[in-house]
Amino acid sequence: MIQDIKTLELAKIYESQGYYEDALEIYSFLNNRETTNEISAGLKRMEKRMEDEGPGSHPEEKIFGLFEKWLMLMVLQQRLDNFKKIKLRLL
Known part of the structure; x- marks a missing residue:
């Protein structure tokens, strides 16, 4: 991912759309550059999601399973x- 577009807003968008791995990557990058409460909270949420759901939990994979x-x-x-x-024929 290009470093220029790793923003908190993009991480939030990825998180809201279910792209937790991508959101985690951005939150981690941002946390290394500057630590704020919002970034730390996002990082903790994504780490918890990854523990609960595991890697490869993209929405497309969920849709495939449902299909x-x-x-x-x-x-x-x-x-x-x-x-x-x-x-009915037998009766």
């Missing part, structure tokens, strides 16, 4: 509908 679950549910729903049709 995979949705697709599996659609397949199972289709199978259930087919079983219901078969059951």
Whole structure:
């Protein structure tokens, strides 16, 4: 990441959008340059998030997991509908 655009505002935006690794990187960079309460608090929040969620917790990865679950549910729903049709034919 380019050092010129590592600002507190950008870190907050990344954090609000769920890009915790990127936000942590910026908070760490800013903390090394100057330590303020706001930067320290952001750094602590991101470290806690990384402990809780682990690396690789980008929103795109979460969406992929949700899409995979949705697709599996659609397949199972289709199978259930087919079983219901078969059951009606047998009765």
